[in-house]
Amino acid sequence: MVRYLARRVIWAAVLFIAVTLVAYVLFFLIPNDPAKLVAGKAATDADVKRAAHFLGTDRPFYVQYAKFLDRLVIHQNLGFSFANRQSVNSIVGNAAPVTASLVFGGAIFWMLLALPIGILSALRPRSLLDRASMTFVLIGISAHPIWIGLIFAYFFGFKLGWTPITGYCDFINPSTDCGGPVQWAYHLVLPWATFAILFAALYVRMIRANVLDTMNEDYVRTARSKGAPEHLVLRSHILRNAMLPVVTMLGMDISLALGGAVFTETVYSLPGLGKTAIFGLNNNDIPTVEGVIVFATLAIIVFNLVVDLLYAWIDPRIRLT
Amino acid sequence: MHRRLWLTVSMAALGALLLVVAGFAHAASSSQAAKKGGTMRLNMSDTDLDFSDPSLSYYVIGWQVEYATGLKLVNYPDKAAPAGARLIPEAAVAMPIISNNGKTYTFTIRKGLRFSDGSAVTAKNFKWAFDRSATKAQQSPATPFMDDVVGYTNAVDGGKNPANVPGAVARGNKFILRLTHPDGGMLSKLAMPFFQAISTKTKVDPHGVTVYPSAGPYYISSYIRSRHLVLKKNKYYHGNRPRNIDTFDIEINTDVDQSLLQVRSNQRDYDMGGLPPSAHADLAKRYGVNKGQYQVHPLVETDYIALNTSRPTFSSVKLRKAANFAIDRPAMLRVRGAFAGKRTDQILPPGMGGFKDVKAYPLKGADYKTAKKLAGNSCKSVTLYTTTSPIGQGIAQVFKYNLSQMGCDVNIKNFVGGAIYTAMGTKGEPFDAGVSGWNQDYPDPYDFLNILLDGNSIHAENNNNLAYFNNAKVNKLLAAANLKTGAARYKAYGNLDVMITKNYAPWASYDNRNEREFVSKRTGGYLFQPANASADLNTFFLK
Numbered sequence: 001m002v003r004y005l006a007r008r009v010i011w012a013a014v015l016f017i018a019v020t021l022v023a024y025v026l027f028f029l030i031p032n033d034p035a036k037l038v039a040g041k042a043a044t045d046a047d048v049k050r051a052a053h054f055l056g057t058d059r060p061f062y063v064q065y066a067k068f069l070d071r072l073v074i075h076q077n078l079g080f081s082f083a084n085r086q087s088v089n090s091i092v093g094n095a096a097p098v099t100a101s102l103v104f105g106g107a108i109f110w111m112l113l114a115l116p117i118g119i120l121s122a123l124r125p126r127s128l129l130d131r132a133s134m135t136f137v138l139i140g141i142s143a144h145p146i147w148i149g150l151i152f153a154y155f156f157g158f159k160l161g162w163t164p165i166t167g168y169c170d171f172i173n174p175s176t177d178c179g180g181p182v183q184w185a186y187h188l189v190l191p192w193a194t195f196a197i198l199f200a201a202l203y204v205r206m207i208r209a210n211v212l213d214t215m216n217e218d219y220v221r222t223a224r225s226k227g228a229p230e231h232l233v234l235r236s237h238i239l240r241n242a243m244l245p246v247v248t249m250l251g252m253d254i255s256l257a258l259g260g261a262v263f264t265e266t267v268y269s270l271p272g273l274g275k276t277a278i279f280g281l282n283n284n285d286i287p288t289v290e291g292v293i294v295f296a297t298l299a300i301i302v303f304n305l306v307v308d309l310l311y312a313w314i315d316p317r318i319r320l321t
Numbered sequence: 322m323h324r325r326l327w328l329t330v331s332m333a334a335l336g337a338l339l340l341v342v343a344g345f346a347h348a349a350s351s352s353q354a355a356k357k358g359g360t361m362r363l364n365m366s367d368t369d370l371d372f373s374d375p376s377l378s379y380y381v382i383g384w385q386v387e388y389a390t391g392l393k394l395v396n397y398p399d400k401a402a403p404a405g406a407r408l409i410p411e412a413a414v415a416m417p418i419i420s421n422n423g424k425t426y427t428f429t430i431r432k433g434l435r436f437s438d439g440s441a442v443t444a445k446n447f448k449w450a451f452d453r454s455a456t457k458a459q460q461s462p463a464t465p466f467m468d469d470v471v472g473y474t475n476a477v478d479g480g481k482n483p484a485n486v487p488g489a490v491a492r493g494n495k496f497i498l499r500l501t502h503p504d505g506g507m508l509s510k511l512a513m514p515f516f517q518a519i520s521t522k523t524k525v526d527p528h529g530v531t532v533y534p535s536a537g538p539y540y541i542s543s544y545i546r547s548r549h550l551v552l553k554k555n556k557y558y559h560g561n562r563p564r565n566i567d568t569f570d571i572e573i574n575t576d577v578d579q580s581l582l583q584v585r586s587n588q589r590d591y592d593m594g595g596l597p598p599s600a601h602a603d604l605a606k607r608y609g610v611n612k613g614q615y616q617v618h619p620l621v622e623t624d625y626i627a628l629n630t631s632r633p634t635f636s637s638v639k640l641r642k643a644a645n646f647a648i649d650r651p652a653m654l655r656v657r658g659a660f661a662g663k664r665t666d667q668i669l670p671p672g673m674g675g676f677k678d679v680k681a682y683p684l685k686g687a688d689y690k691t692a693k694k695l696a697g698n699s700c701k702s703v704t705l706y707t708t709t710s711p712i713g714q715g716i717a718q719v720f721k722y723n724l725s726q727m728g729c730d731v732n733i734k735n736f737v738g739g740a741i742y743t744a745m746g747t748k749g750e751p752f753d754a755g756v757s758g759w760n761q762d763y764p765d766p767y768d769f770l771n772i773l774l775d776g777n778s779i780h781a782e783n784n785n786n787l788a789y790f791n792n793a794k795v796n797k798l799l800a801a802a803n804l805k806t807g808a809a810r811y812k813a814y815g816n817l818d819v820m821i822t823k824n825y826a827p828w829a830s831y832d833n834r835n836e837r838e839f840v841s842k843r844t845g846g847y848l849f850q851p852a853n854a855s856a857d858l859n860t861f862f863l864k
Contacts, residue, residue, distance in 0.1 A: 032740040036783060040379050040462030042762055042772055045780035047465050050477070054460045054527075084372060085528040086546055094548075150578060158582040165588065166579035167572065176549045177570075269366075269575040271547050279369070279547065279574065282738060 008308075012301040019297045021065065023290055028061045032284045034082040055082055068290065078291040083283035088291035091276060096295060098168060099272035101184070102191055102264060103257040107250065109196035110203060117200075118207025119239070125212065133204055140201025149194045149267030156190060163190050166269040195264040199253060206249065210242035217241070244315055251307030258303075259296025355862035356845055360568040364584075365550070366577040366594030373544050374529035375514050376454045376461045381760070382593055384514055385855040389552060389569075391517035392536035392560075394428050394447060394496065395508055397764075397852035399563050399859050402672060406621075406764050406851045408508055411560070412442060412518060412536075413496075416508075423503030423806070428496045435557035436520050437540035444491035446518035446536075451489035454515050456525045458482050463515035466762075469507070471499040483525050505806040509765040512852075538564035538859050547574050552858070565862040581839070590841040590863075591856065598711075601659040601837055608839075610660060616838045617660045618849040621672040623769070624653075624662075624758040625828040626705075626720060627745065627787035634703055634729075634753045635788075639695050641826040644754075645682040647692035647723045653831040656715035662834040668769055668818050670833040672851055675766050675815030681823045692727040700729040706745055706755040709735045716756050716831075746784045757787055758834075764852045766814035771799050774827060788827035795821060 035052035036043065043051070052058040056067065071077045078088035121130035157165035169178035169187050178187070214220060215238055223237045224230075262274035269275075273292050280288035312318045370386060372378045378387055396411035398404060410416055413428040420427070434442035454463040455476040467473045471488030488499040500507065510516070520534040531544040535555065542553040552569040572589070577597050583589040596604070608615040628635040628644060635641050650664040666682040669675060682688075703724060707717035713735070721731040734752070736744060745755045762768050771778075776791025777800075778784070795817070802813035821827065836849070838856055845864040850857035 030737065030740055032738070033743045033783075036743060036746070037739065038460065038462070039783075040465065042465045042768070042785065043462065043783065044465055044468075044778070045783045047462075048783040050457075050464075051460060054457075080528065084369070084546060085377075087528075091546070094546075153579050153582065157579075158586055161586075165582050165586070166576055175545045267576055267579065269572070269579060271574060275574060276547070284739065 008305055015301065016297050020068070020290060020293060023293050024061065024065045024068070024286070027284070027286045027289070030284070033057070034284050034286070037283065038082065072294065078294065079287040081285050081288045083280070083285040083288065088287045091288055092273070092291045092295050095271060095273045095276040098270050099258055099261060099265070099274065101171065101188060102195055102261050102270060102272060103254055105188055105192045106195035106199070106257070107254055109192045110200040111250070113196060113200040114203030114207055118204040119211055121204070122208045122211035122215070137201040137205050140197045143197070145194055145198060145263040146267050148197055149190070149264060152190045152194055153267070168270050191264050191268045191270060194267070195261055203246065203249070207242065207246060210245060211238060214238045214242040244311065247314065248307055248311060251303045251310070255300040255303030258299040259292070355563070355565045355860070356864070357565050357862070358567050359863040360570055361566045361591070361861055361863065362589045363569055363571045364575040364580040364589050364592040364594065365571055365573045366575045366580045366592050368594050369547050369573045370550070372529040373531050373541055374526070375450070375517055375519055375535070376459055376463060377529045378514060379462045381853070381855055384853055385593060385858065386541070386550070386552065387514035387517070388850065388853050389539040389858040390535040390537045390541060391514050392434060392442060393517045394511050396512055397850065399848060399850065399857050401848050402851035405848070406672065408512055412447070423804070424500045426498040426507065430494045430496060432494070433559060434518070434536055436518070436534035436536045437555040437557060438520070438534040439557055440520060440534065442518045442536045444494055444496040445521060447496045447516065448489050448491035449521050450516045450519045451486045452484050453519060453525055455484040455486050456482055457484070458527050459525050460527060461515065463513070466510045466513065466515070469500045469502060469504045471501055503804050505803055505810045506765040506767040509763040513763055538562050539569070549573060563859045565860065569858060584839055584841050587841045587843050590844050591838065596837055596839055598658045604839055605659060614840050614842065616840070616849065618836045618838070619663065619672055620760065620834045620836050620854045621670045621764060621851065622758060622760040622834045622854070623665060623668060623670050623830050624832045624834060625830040627755045627757050628827055628829060629753050629755070629789055630791070630827055631789035632751070632753050634700065637699065638825060640700055643692045643695035643700070643727055644724060645826050645829045646688045646695065647727045648829050648831060649687040649719055649723050650684055650831045651686055652719045653716055656712055656719065657832070657834070660835055660837055662832045665830050665833050667822050667830055668774070668828060669766055669814070673761070673764065673766055673769065675811035675818065677815045677819055679819050679823070687723050687726065689726045696727040698728060700724070700727055703729045703731045703753045704751060705731050705733050706741055706752045707733060707735060708741050708756065709737050713756055720754070745787045747782050748779060748784060748789065755787055760854065766811065766818070767803055770814055770817055770821070771803060774821060775799050790825065790827035792825060795825070
């Protein structure tokens with residue numbers, strides 16, 4: 001177990017350096033100068049050079065990258081935004097809870113949809129319910145979240161007035177007049193639904209296929225032949241095994257989405273990591289984009305590790321070596 | 322006699338009624354009739370303030386806020402064009418006394434002015450604005466505008482924290498500004514928010530302060546980056562600028578499409594970030610143009626194709642003129658959507674002092690016959706730089722087709738966002754033409770002609786003169802025009818605009834853009850401030 005963890009930590013460090021380095025290199029390949037943004041559009045050559053020195057962008061890229069790593073590892077500091085000079089720690093720290101609200105709420109939404117639909121359509125293949133669920137899967141996978149978001153906001157927010165069209169309220173310590181658990185959930189209903197549809201569709205398909213496969217396993221047939229009641233067969237023999245890949249996928253999908261649910265955040269004006277990353281990219285703001293990348297990479301590494309440990313716990317056949 | 326009197330009275334009453342109706346029909350209504358109080362809920366879609374710090378804020382949306390919060394020595398009044406683009410004294414009791422051959426400006430500061438924390442505004446607060454912006458650690462974008470002030474550039478380079486600009490002096494209730502040489506545009510520069518009264522409690526902060534005492538009609542009561550901004554009335558303000566709304570509650574970085582739905586359903590009142598590009602035709606059809614909720618106002622801005630005079634193709638004046646005859650300006654303007662602006666062939670936009678409307682090149686469409694005649698067989702390959710935005714792509718395609726009609730083979734190279742300016746701003750970059758535009762920093766023709774076309778300002782990198790136009794005679798005339806003031810200044814720049822456009826054609830200008838705005842039904846009215854090129858927050862009122 002200890003060896004396994006040590007190996008994972010070393011790989012995590014390699015992955016972390018690779019991802020942040022690639023992101024840095026990509027920024028330097030774009031012929032854009034953040035110093036020009038800082039110095040202003042009427043700046044002279046001397047003003048731009050002064051601004052470049054202020055930002056530290058007048059140094060070679062490997063020096064900038066080394067300074068970034070030094071700040072991050074030694075001081076746990078992501079630096080300051082080129083665009084608005086705010087601490088990237090606080091930018092990411094403010095955006096992460098918003099994305100987490102969207103992603104974890106969305107995950108509950110999609111699992112609540114996907115589990116019953118996936119299981120029922122597997123238990124009754126080619127039934128009306130199965131065909132309807134497959135139609136839902138097709139729409140969910142095909143429709144873009146931006147389109148779904150715009151349609152939802154138009155009908156439920158603008159036409160019917162059931163939900164807010166857009167916006168976000170903090171769950172605790174509201175930064176605006178709008179806040180508290182009720183307003184938080186009320187403002188997130190549409191984003192959750194929008195975010196959940198794509199994943200729900202994918203999970204319905206996956207759960208259906210897993211349950212169908214498991215139903216044909218020998219141990220399920222044996223359980224039935226031993227006279228075990230159907231609900232017990234379903235719960236203890238079919239679902240317990242069919243859900244193993246779902247747990248893995250859920251962990252991976254949540255960790256990926258924590259890096260920024262860009263489309264849903266954009267369409268509903270949620271000030272999360274996805275919107276922050278877009279804002280950083282538009283302003284050639286390397287520190288902010290790197291901050292989001294660092295957060296996303298850490299989320300992926302940690303969640304994958306948790307999923308692997310959880311997997312071993314759920315399935316005693318798996319040993320971590 | 323009685324009949325005539327009654328007729329006169331009736332007509333006068335009818336006229337007065339029509340005026341009142343017109344006032345309400347046009348959202349840009351007089352603030353005199355405006356209802357006071359209430360909270361306006363605004364959005365700021367797809368953007369945030371670059372900074373709320375007065376020494377750092379530089380972009381239009383930031384200045385829209387600073388115009389409501391700042392108190393300047395001289396300022397543009399809360400009036401529609403043309404009065405709104407003419408400077409008047411604000412914190413100063415009168416326009417400055419200018420002496421020493423235009424090199425010393427003396428302002429007398431009004432008594433009784435106060436910041437939002439109750440402290441008094443004095444000449445020291447204007448001195449502090451200069452010192453703070455010149456402090457190297459502050460890294461203010463104000464520095465390019467004040468290199469004429471005695472010791473300003475040295476103070477920036479000196480690195481003292483805080484800096485002390487010797488040319489900016491506070492003496493009693495006088496603020497004295499000393500220049501190294503006369504600068505006819507100095508008053509316009511002083512009206513930039515960088516040089517507003519700044520409380521000496523607002524220290525140098527390289528990251529920028531977010532909330533601070535200000536001395537204008539409003540102050541920033543809270544600001545959470547990328548989330549939320551609140552402006553409230555400055556209870557210590559006793560000046561004569563309008564301020565109708567009690568509180569502006571502004572959601573930041575909202576989505577422009579959803580924001581439009583919110584304004585249409587009166588959940589929000591106005592989006593400072595603009596409107597979806599595809600919405601204009603529909604909004605105009607539903608609400609009419611300048612009849613109430615949907616407003617269209619001209620900006621002081623020019624969009625143009627820079628013709629790189631330092632490269633073989635467009636080093637030829639004939640070919641540059643040919644390009645100006647070949648481009649289809651209506652087609653280029655159509656790329657920007659409905660009510661996007663007006664066609665132009667000149668450098669200075671119509672709202673700029675000195676502008677003289679001349680018909681140098683065709684505005685109604687391409688004149689390929691004249692273009693071909695001028696170009697002959699001399700046009701071969703043209704490399705055009707543009708952006709990947711839909712508008713950048715559209716303009717590039719029109720230009721490519723237009724120039725192909727005079728025998729040019731246009732190759733398009735695309736850039737993402739601001740990368741095009743880094744590339745085009747580098748001397749020697751292999752482009753022949755580039756899609757560009759310029760919005761005024763302050764309403765003075767210097768900000769167009771000298772900043773964008775003075776050959777003496779060309780460097781190895783970071784150039785604004787994207788046509789690399791360098792003509793000794795024009796450079797000399799530009800420098801001379803900048804020494805003039807008042808009507809003579811405008812006349813000189815107006816003549817230069819015409820001369821450069823007609824004789825040298827370094828740009829193929831194609832449009833002057835409009836600002837298109839949409840307000841909620843509960844909004845009673847507002848004014849469009851021409852100098853700031855944005856809605857004047859002070860003048861908003863609710864029905």
